[in-house]
Structures are given as structure tokens and as C-alpha cells.
Amino acid sequence: MTRLPLEHIRIIDLTQAWAGSYALQLLGDFGAEVIKVESRTRPDPWRGGFEAGRGLAAYPVSGPGERPYNRSYLANSVNRNKYGITLDLSTGEGRELFLDLVRDADVVAENFTPRVLTNLGIGFEELRAVQPGIILLSMPAFGLSGPYSEYPGIGGTIEPMSGNASLLGEPGGGAQVSGVMYPDAVAGLNGAAAVLAALHARDATGEGKHVEVSQHESMIAMLGEFFAFEPPPARLGNLDLDVAVQGIFPAVGEDQWVSITIRDDRDWGALRGLISCLAPLLPQSSQCPEALAACAAIAEWTAERSAHELVECLQGLDLPAAKVRSIAEVLACPQLGETGHWVHVEQPEGIGAIPMPGIIANLHDTPGGVRLPPVRHGEHSAEILEKRLGLTAERIADLTARGITGEGPPPA
Amino acid sequence: MKLLNGLKVVEVAGGIKVGYCGKLFADSGAEVVKVSLPDEAADGRLRVWLDPGKASVVLDWRLPEGRQLLRGLVGTADILLVGDAVAQSGLAEDLGEFPRLITLSLTDLGREGPFAAMPSSDLTVAALSGMAAINGVAGGLPLREPGNQTSVVAALAGYLGALAAIANRSQTGRGQAVDASALEAMVNVLSPSVVQCSYQEGGPKRREKADGFLFDCADGQVSIITSSERSWETIVGLWDLKVDPLDPRLATEGARRVNMEAVRELLGPVIMTKTRQELFEELCLVRVPCGMLMRPAELPNDSHLLERGSFVSILPRDGSAATKMPGPSFRVFGEKPPESLPLARIAEDTARVLAPVARTLEARS
Numbered sequence: 001m002t003r004l005p006l007e008h009i010r011i012i013d014l015t016q017a018w019a020g021s022y023a024l025q026l027l028g029d030f031g032a033e034v035i036k037v038e039s040r041t042r043p044d045p046w047r048g049g050f051e052a053g054r055g056l057a058a059y060p061v062s063g064p065g066e067r068p069y070n071r072s073y074l075a076n077s078v079n080r081n082k083y084g085i086t087l088d089l090s091t092g093e094g095r096e097l098f099l100d101l102v103r104d105a106d107v108v109a110e111n112f113t114p115r116v117l118t119n120l121g122i123g124f125e126e127l128r129a130v131q132p133g134i135i136l137l138s139m140p141a142f143g144l145s146g147p148y149s150e151y152p153g154i155g156g157t158i159e160p161m162s163g164n165a166s167l168l169g170e171p172g173g174g175a176q177v178s179g180v181m182y183p184d185a186v187a188g189l190n191g192a193a194a195v196l197a198a199l200h201a202r203d204a205t206g207e208g209k210h211v212e213v214s215q216h217e218s219m220i221a222m223l224g225e226f227f228a229f230e231p232p233p234a235r236l237g238n239l240d241l242d243v244a245v246q247g248i249f250p251a252v253g254e255d256q257w258v259s260i261t262i263r264d265d266r267d268w269g270a271l272r273g274l275i276s277c278l279a280p281l282l283p284q285s286s287q288c289p290e291a292l293a294a295c296a297a298i299a300e301w302t303a304e305r306s307a308h309e310l311v312e313c314l315q316g317l318d319l320p321a322a323k324v325r326s327i328a329e330v331l332a333c334p335q336l337g338e339t340g341h342w343v344h345v346e347q348p349e350g351i352g353a354i355p356m357p358g359i360i361a362n363l364h365d366t367p368g369g370v371r372l373p374p375v376r377h378g379e380h381s382a383e384i385l386e387k388r389l390g391l392t393a394e395r396i397a398d399l400t401a402r403g404i405t406g407e408g409p410p411p412a
Numbered sequence: 413m414k415l416l417n418g419l420k421v422v423e424v425a426g427g428i429k430v431g432y433c434g435k436l437f438a439d440s441g442a443e444v445v446k447v448s449l450p451d452e453a454a455d456g457r458l459r460v461w462l463d464p465g466k467a468s469v470v471l472d473w474r475l476p477e478g479r480q481l482l483r484g485l486v487g488t489a490d491i492l493l494v495g496d497a498v499a500q501s502g503l504a505e506d507l508g509e510f511p512r513l514i515t516l517s518l519t520d521l522g523r524e525g526p527f528a529a530m531p532s533s534d535l536t537v538a539a540l541s542g543m544a545a546i547n548g549v550a551g552g553l554p555l556r557e558p559g560n561q562t563s564v565v566a567a568l569a570g571y572l573g574a575l576a577a578i579a580n581r582s583q584t585g586r587g588q589a590v591d592a593s594a595l596e597a598m599v600n601v602l603s604p605s606v607v608q609c610s611y612q613e614g615g616p617k618r619r620e621k622a623d624g625f626l627f628d629c630a631d632g633q634v635s636i637i638t639s640s641e642r643s644w645e646t647i648v649g650l651w652d653l654k655v656d657p658l659d660p661r662l663a664t665e666g667a668r669r670v671n672m673e674a675v676r677e678l679l680g681p682v683i684m685t686k687t688r689q690e691l692f693e694e695l696c697l698v699r700v701p702c703g704m705l706m707r708p709a710e711l712p713n714d715s716h717l718l719e720r721g722s723f724v725s726i727l728p729r730d731g732s733a734a735t736k737m738p739g740p741s742f743r744v745f746g747e748k749p750p751e752s753l754p755l756a757r758i759a760e761d762t763a764r765v766l767a768p769v770a771r772t773l774e775a776r777s
Contacts, residue, residue, distance in 0.1 A: 005580035018604065030576040054641075057666070060611040077607035124745070144745055148716040151696035156625055157703030160635045165626070166707045167558035168547065175633060175705055177624045178557065179546030179616060185601040189568040194742035196575035197415040197440050203582050204418055210745040211415075217722050218741040223708060225428075225559050227737050228457040232708040238535055238544075238556055242455065246535055248544060248554050257554050259544070261533035320531040324554045327542040327605045327615040333595075335527035335540070341596055354610035357600040361573025365588040366580050 004031025005366045009199065011107040012037060012098075013082065016044040018155070018184035019215060020111035020139050021078040023191030027107075028081030029359045030368040035101065035384065036082045036375055039089070040403050040410045043377055046074040050409040060351050067408060069377050070348045076374035078188075080345055080356065085385070086378035088404045089120050097405075098122060099130050100389050106202075107195055111139035113150050124210040134208040135198040139191050143214030153215060155181025162219035167226065170237040171287075186222055187215040239286040245271075246286065248324060249299045251307040257324035258302060258310045270317040275301045331355060346373045378407035414441020415744065419578070421445070422489040423466070424473070424482070424503065426452060428534075428560045429518040429594065430495035431462030432567035433574075437491070438465040439740040445489075445765055447471050447482065454758050460735050464726045464753040467761035473503065483507050484769040490587075491516060491574055510587070514577045517591040518570045520562075527595075534594075537562035541598035546605065550618045565601055566594035621672065626705065627679065631687045633705040636695060638679065639669045643700045650698060651682045712736045721748035728755040 009032040013024040021036075021044070028034040038044055048057040052064035058072045065071050085101075088094040099122070102108060108127055110117055117123045117138075127134045138144055141153025159165045159177045169176040194211040201209060225241060226232045233241065238259070240246045245262035262268050268282040275297055283291035302310055307323040314321035325333065336342060342355040359368035385391040385405060396405070403410035419442040423434035426448065438444040444466040448454070473482040486492050486507045492515045494504050504515045517523060520532035521540070530536075538544040538556035547555040556562070570592040577590050599606060609615035626633045637643055644665070648655055655662055655678065661671035668675055683691065688704035695702035706714070712723045723736045739749035 003580070003584070005576040008583055009579070022603070026572060030572075053664075053666070058608070058611070061613060073607045073611035074604055076611075077604040138745070142716060143720055146716040146720045148696070151692075152699050152701045153703065154637060154701050156637055157635050157701045160626065160633070160703040160705040163706055163708035163711055164558060165635070166705055168555060170548075170553060170555070175626060176548070176555070177626065177635065179548075179618060180602065180605055182557065182601075185603075186565075186568075189565070189572065189601070190741040193436070193568065193572050193575060196572065196579060197742075198744075199579055200419070200575065200582075201413070201415040201417075205413070209415070211742055212745050213742040214720070214722075217717075217720075217738070220711060220717075220722070221738045221741040222557075222561055222564050223559060224432075224461045224738050225458070226708045227712075228460040228735055230735070236558065237553065238538075240535070241559070242458070243533070246533070248535070248539065248556075255551070257539075257544075259533075259535045259539035261535050263533065315530060318531050320533040320536045322532075322536045322539040324539045324544050325542055326545045326617070327602065328609045329545075330540070330542040330599060330602075330606065331609060333540060335521060335525045335595060336599065339522055339525040341599070351611070354607065357603050357606055358596070360569045360597055360600045361576070361590055361592040363573060363577050363580070363588060363590050365586070366577075366584075368576075 003366045004368060005363055006030040006032040009033070009107065010105045011035070011109060012101055012105045014108065014110040015139065016111065017046045018078060018181060019187040020109060020191065021046070022185055022188030023137070023139070023195070024082065024109055025078050025080060026188065026192040026360055027195060029370065034082040036079060036084045037098065038084065038086050038377060040086045040378070040406060040408070041088070043069055044075055046072060046078070047377060048072040048074070062351070065349055067349060069408070071351065076347055077356070079374045080370055081372050082375040083372070083384060084375035084377065084379040085381045086405050086407070089122065091404055093399065094404050095121055097385070097389060099126070101384075102127055102134060103130050105131060105134065106199065107135045107137060109137040109139070109191065109195070113140050113152065114138070114144045115150060128208055132208060133202055133206060135195060135202065136208070136210045137191055137195050138210065138212045139187055139215065140212070141215045143217060144212045155184040158183040158215050158219050161216055163223055163226070164219055167223065167235055169235045171235055171239070173235065175235070183215055183219040187213055187218045190218040236286070241286070244283045244286055244291050245294050247295050247298065249302040251302055251305060251310055253306065256307045258307050259322050259324060260298065260314060261320040263320065267319055270319055273317070274313065343370045345370055348374055348376045376407070378405065381405045381407060416440040416442040419443070419491065420489045421491045421493055422447060422486050423493045425449065425495060425498045427495040428458070428462065428563040429566045429570070430493055431458065432564050433493055433516070433518060433570045434466060435462050435464070436567060436571045443467070445469055445485065445761070447473065447485070448758065449474070460726050460728070460755060461737065464724070464737070464755045466756065467765055468756040468758055469762045469765050470759040471762070471766065480773060481766055481769055484773050485766065486510065486513065488769070490514060490578070494518070496520060504589070512581060512585065512587045514574055514581065514587040515589045516570050516574045517589070518566050518593075519591065520566070520594045522593040522595060523591050534560040534562050537594040537598060541595055542602055542605065543598055546616050546618055548618045550620050552618070554618070562594040562598050565597045566592055569597035569600070625672065627676065627683045629683050629686055629688055629691055634683070634688050634691045635703045635705070636679070636691070637701040638675050639665045641665055644668065646698050646700050647679070647695070653678055653682070721751065724749055725752040726755050727752050729760065730757045
């Protein structure tokens, strides 16, 4: 069997919701062994609560079923390639078992506010006492220091705080937030990278590290190009700071759109061959009156044609153009289909196999892969306690009966 | 000591994807040598964003002598980083005879497949990946994220792939080729929406109202997450709001999420009396997520970001004015980012970097 690039790495995952869970899924995709640790009293909020319809309930059309917490598409989209255990970290026994797991781990990851780990007695120093080479990844909303550090934050509040929402929207229109809690995914990418960078440093020095990803800062970093302007520009819609003519334009049919980018004089000449009323010279900047007039003329032209016809015609002239695909249409994208990007992953509780995005980067000799379906709540609790920590069946049964471990809601 | 000290990256030929990926390596302490062609246009604004902390070498690697020097330089590196045009030129394969080298190629749409040769831009990727289709208002214009964010996401994906290959090399001693595309990376970022399509008919669409959970307040706008039971009960208690217990629009988390107008009607009068900062502090202190709508220009002076040293002064060595830019996306706890970073003049490091390479080549011949 081909080696997986991170198969020598063992990670204990305390994260919840999107950002943290996604970071660890990315590392699991590259072969790291990830053990997701949850609670039997407060499951990952992306599971939607133990009862159907509570919290962020997001079930398949077949309904919530007997164990709705295993059927939420949110949790199941970012928790593949993981093992699952529950431990009540507020008890001495739960904490000891957790530290036993850390003894032969490389990484612990969490995305709570800074005081939570300290209050549980499993801060960096406690972890380092049992595993000197441990890497702790913390992903609080606003970082581990500074006046906002103990404040809660989620994608929908990080987006305005980072400047993204003030820039997202049509010119002259109001600020908007993204269609999804996008800063979570951005923080996830950075969290995974932070772990790998810290592992590289540990290879050189043997020392563990406490690395932090502020979701706030990682989103601000996405907007770097806007800070190089003085003062930074206002909302641009789909216009670009470096491309004079660009936009998303209407096509015939309901909610049909195409994107068009004019990169240079050659592209402009090709487009003028199709739309004769365009001025001879490419406008100088995306916000000048000539560029706005050009966009209006392009929109008039596209509105009379189908998206398919437009894309065929424009791409035939070597112009960057594409149909705006709904997410459902992305699943039928020939590029992603023919290159084998999708992986069909069995979902928990009989939901069946569905296409999921493949591995985020392609390592040619040691590619990643999907080995485990999205993990059910506490799915491997007994197995991990027995095989990893050597607990007897009787001890596991006792811990389960007392709600310190097990699957699903705590015993009545 | 920074996390990637000891790693050397050679970045060949521009573009935002490659430039930003090189910046990620430089931010974490890798030595990054950016190799530009003599006739390559240098956009000053993009350089301030992408090139601080990198060495600048100008070399015409299209010529045989230049190609030989580049091969010699790459032979001293851990990672060779190339973009669409160079990936298609075969340069990476031509230079890839070093067993420990990791060659990272970044493209918009992929190196193979039916779209590989298609002309593209950041907006093309936003359109094809589904991102544009879910941003904006129902029935209105689909929107990309501001700026070239699909390129930045591709850079992050490539960075992850290259670091995974470095981790693999630490066990096997062997490098390899790695590639990432902006399209695949964006689809990965949108995993919850992609999975939603298979669980629920139709999948996600643009929301009905542009402002979502943004509320007007005394001096601007704030976002307040009002839907969760705990947040809702806290807000109602904090502001002593009179909620009709029989109003179905406000009865459950799901109902509040789709009936934002009813939520606005109830909360609006209170919110309008308070400033962004007052609402942010008041609500966050009771654990209700709230965010101030900030313009980028406000951020370098934000008290929290100032205390964390989140912005870095970029000091161009050509003497032009300094610019405050966002610092690294992650850090070692307790270590602040540098207060300033130099921006090399174009070609400033050519002789320093290439002279030892030339000497080695000469000695070998």
C-alpha cells in the first residue's frame, strides 16, 4: 500500500463546528491519525444537538432518524478520516484518560476561548508535562492575547470584524456577508498549515510548540491586496483592482450568469469583434466611466444569449469566461468529474454514499485519501479505551454507565 | 527561531497564487528567493503585498545559461514553486532531477482535464466553484469574495500540500511533485455546501436579504448572531424585550433564522441607540457573538490588533513610503510578528544569490 504523507502523525482533536474540525480533516486526508474527542453532555454544535430539531439541525431529506446527531450534513462534511471518542473532561477520570491519550500523540488541537483549556487543567504546560514534544494548536476567534481574546466569535461576526463584509457587495450597495461562514474555512486552512509548520520545527529541535490561529487575523490576511492602497478602495462587486473590465453578466433564463474577464488589449480586441459598440481602447481602470459603460454594454449583449452559447463563443476566442455554477451544478463539473476529484464516501446511519470533495492538494508519490467515513458521536470510544489505553471491559462499562464515555446522550 | 527556518524556497515567475504561497513560506521563516524574468512587469502594489521578506533575483531562465543557473539554484532548495505558465512550460520537470526536491505547481483549474488549457481568472474560479452562486442576494448579481481570494485559497492549499510533502520527506528522505488548483481548493473550502446538496434537495442558494444578520446601529453596522437559543434568551433578558410567546416567527432557532425581519423589528430600536463598540463589548461579555462592521482602513488602529502587533510595516529598500500590511495568519503563542519587514529592490539579490551558484557550477565543470 502506498505510504500516506502524514501516517506517522497522531492528533487529538478537541475542536468543534467548522474551523477546527476542517483543519483536522485536512490533516486526516493526508494520513494523520485523528481522534476526535467529544462530550456526552455538549456534543459538537454542528451535530445539531441530541434531540431532532435542536440547534443547527441539518438533516437529510430522509429525516433525523433515531440518532439525529449522527445525521447532520454540517458535522458530516468536516469529520471524515477521524476516530471518535467521548470523554467527560470535567471529571478527574476523564481528564486522566485524555492525558493518557496525549502521551503518545504529536498534536492536540482546540478552538475554544483561551480560558477553557486552562480551566479544564489541560493547558499547554499540562500537556507538555506528559508529552514534551506535543504541539498544541489553538484556534480562538480573536487569538490568545489582546482585549478581545476572551470574546466569542463565529464566521458571521469575524467577517465584518475583518473588513471582508465591508468590501463584499455591489458598488454603491450595502455591505454583505458571505453565503457561508467562510472565515471558518479560511481559519481551518491556516490551522492545518500551522500544525505542519510546527511539526517541521519539531523535527529540527525536538521541541513542542503552542501555535495559535486567530480566525480574525487569518481572515484579515486574505485581504492583503486592499491594504496596499491608500486609502483602501470601497466595495467593488466583481470588479478588480488590476483588471480594467471584468464582471458577472446576465444570460437568458432564470438565474443564469456568466463571468467575463478582459485581461489585456488582445482580449479587448477579441471582445470588440463581438460587441461592436465598445470603445476602441481598453479602459484604464475598472472604476472609470469608460469601464462602467463597457460593462453596461456587455451586459446588454449577454442578456440576449444563453450561458452555454456565451461561454462557447468567448472561450473560443481565448477569453476567460465561465458559467456561474450553482453548488449542485459544481457536482456535474466536467473538470472535477473527469480528473476523478470526487470521492464517494459512505455517510453514517444508512444515509448512503455521496460525492465529497477530494484531497485539497495532490502529492504525486504519496497522495492522501479517504479511509474513514464521517465519524459518529463517540463511535470508537470502547475500542480506543481498550486497545490504546488498555482498559478492561468492566472499567469501560462502568465509565459508560456513568456517562464519562460512550455514545450519544448521557445516561438518564 | 521561526517555524520554517532552514527551509529554502525558489519561487519562479509571478502571479498572485505563487506570490502568496511564497509569502506564506517567508512569513514562517523560510528563505524565499523570488526569480523574475528581466521583462516581467513589476506591479508595486502587488509587490508590497506579496514580496516582503523575499530575496529578489532577476534571471532569464529561457536562455541556456540562465536555465543552468536556475537549475543550480534549485539544487540548493527544498521547494520549487511555480505557477500556471511555468507549469505548462515544462520547466519544473526539466529541473526536477533532485531527489529531495519538492516541486509545487499552482494553477487555476488544474494541470490535467478538460479545463486545464482554458483561459481563466480569479473570477472564473469563483464562478466555476459555486462560490459566486451563493454570495449576493436571491435573484440578484452573484458575487465573488472581495479581491483575488480564490488565488489566496489555492496558495494555502499548495502550502499545505508542500508542507505535507516535507513531513513525508522527513520519514522517507524523498521529495516529490505536488500540485494544487484554485478550483479544487475552493470546492474543498465549500465542503459543507457540497455535502448539503446530497443531503437536501437543491443545495444552498443566495439569501433573500443582502444584509443577512447585519443590523444598523448608532454609528454603523454590527452583526449579531441572534438565532441560537442561548443567545436569544440572553439578548431578550439583557435588553428586557417583550416577546410575544405565541409569535411563531420568533419561537425557535430555525424560525428566527428565516424571519430576520421580525427579529429586526424587535431588536432594532435598542440597537439603534448604541455604537458598534458598545454593542460589541456588551454582547460579547455575555457570550453573544457580535461583530463590528469595520473598513480595512480602520483595522491597523484597532486596539486589539495593535496590542497583538497584527500589522507589519513594509519598508521598501528603494526608499519609498512604508505601508502597514496584515501580518502572518498564524504564530507561535507568545511571539509577536516582526514590527517591520524589508521589501527588496527588484534584482537586489541577484549577485549575492547567484554568485555562489555560478562558482559551484564552474568548479563542477
